[in-house]
Amino acid sequence: IGMDLRCQCTKLESRRMAIKSVELFPPSAHCKDIEIIATLKGTGDKFCLNPATPWVKIFIKKMLAKKP
Amino acid sequence: IGMDLRCQCTKLESRRMAIKSVELFPPSAHCKDIEIIATLKGTGDKFCLNPATPWVKIFIKKMLAKKP
Numbered sequence: 841i842g843m844d845l846r847c848q849c850t851k852l853e854s855r856r857m858a859i860k861s862v863e864l865f866p867p868s869a870h871c872k873d874i875e876i877i878a879t880l881k882g883t884g885d886k887f888c889l890n891p892a893t894p895w896v897k898i899f900i901k902k903m904l905a906k907k908p
Numbered sequence: 909i910g911m912d913l914r915c916q917c918t919k920l921e922s923r924r925m926a927i928k929s930v931e932l933f934p935p936s937a938h939c940k941d942i943e944i945i946a947t948l949k950g951t952g953d954k955f956c957l958n959p960a961t962p963w964v965k966i967f968i969k970k971m972l973a974k975k976p
Contacts, residue, residue: 863931866971874971897972903934903942904965 847871849888853878856895857887864900915939917956921946924963925955932968 848865858881865875876889876896889896916933926949933943944957944964957964 859934860936861931861933863929864968864971865929866927866967867974868928874974891972891974899934900932900968900972903932904959904968906935906942906959 845870847873847875848877849875851888852890853887854890854893854896858882859899860884862889862896862900913938915941915943916945917943919956920958921955922958922961922964926950927967928952930957930964930968 848871857878860879860881863877863879865871865877867874874891876891878887878889879885880887891897916939925946928947928949931945931947933939933945935942942959944959946955946957947953948955959965
């Protein structure tokens with residue numbers, strides 16, 4: 841992902857994938873959209889996820905719902 | 909944050925802070941709890957946030973709710 845002062849994400853992925861972590865970037869001065877960057881299990885590759893994709897929202901909300 | 913094969917977070921922060929991004933780690937083989945690591949605006953310092961803290965959940969859910 842080329843780091844430019846606009847958004848980090850150019851291509852948004854919607855396919856399901858084995859996620860090690862997701863990083864959420866709130867809208868900011870140089871990028872008006874939320875950006876969600878997933879790190880994959882195994883390879884550690886990074887993908888930009890489409891924030892509107894249902895499974896992405898469910899995945900994150902489920903994580904938050906878990907009782908410690 | 910010392911990287912050990914258990915959890916990454918040892919101290920959980922609940923105070924509000926100016927967040928550049930949050931990284932969510934789902935429960936895994938070596939850490940049974942979700943972990944939320946925030947990167948601060950400005951310094952780029954990293955803090956572990958308490959996943960049970962209301963403002964943390966609201967912050968993340970609000971981000972997801974935004975229409976692109």
